[in-house]
Amino acid sequence: MALWREGLLAKAVLEGRTRGYRHHPQLVRFRAHDEPLSAVRAYLAAVLEEAQRRGYRFDAAKIGGEVKPVEVIGVTEGQIRYERQHLLAKLARRAPDWHARVRRIHPVPVHPLFRVLPGDVEPWEIR
Template identity: 50%
Template sequence: MRIWSLHPRYLDQKGLVACWRETLLAQKVLTGATTGYRNHPQLLRFRAQEDPLAAVGAYLQGLHDEATARGYNFNPTKILVAGSPVAPMEVTDGQLTFEAGHLRAKLEVRDPARIAALSDFPETHPLFRMVAGPVEEWERL
């Protein structure tokens, strides 16, 4: 499961669709609707929020907005908690650097032209706010 901290505009088509599907799975895990992935480290940051489902909903909304801008048809009714105000979640610049490198490696194979979009230091997903720090503790290195 990869729930990117990077802005979804950096993701290629496969990456964006996979992130949508994996975040929907994360939403199911948080509701108790599935037993798989319950202890996945990517979920720790959402579980730490005051309202984890609202945080996942805000994350999914950011993916939906990007998909809509690209002309894709992601179903917004799959977002269980939509439109609730959610405080920005922090993500470290070390985590963003790690994810940008990870994404670059994937894009070199799948969509080399998109790598140019990562030339500047990447922006965060709209849910996140960047702070100084190392790679997040929950990340599997």
């Protein structure tokens, strides 16, 4: 659910429709893309597909335009590790049962828009 909401908020930022969230570091990924709005639409389309597979009913119209193939976005192995650790720390406090499940998942699946590359935590990440 949060992935969908945050993706829609990122889309609103890229469309210039909101003042909040404009400086969120994760937006660097989309802004650096040759087609930022198309990339965020492709991102949302894959989130929608997974949500539907799991039985959620999101409004596809909120993607707001044509979803077309776009170049993948590189994400470093270090960034994936960092985000996983961040998620596990939250789950340990908020949902111990989910923490036990998630920590056993290897390798970490990534969104189909992303391609994992060698490297450390991204320089834009706030630690």
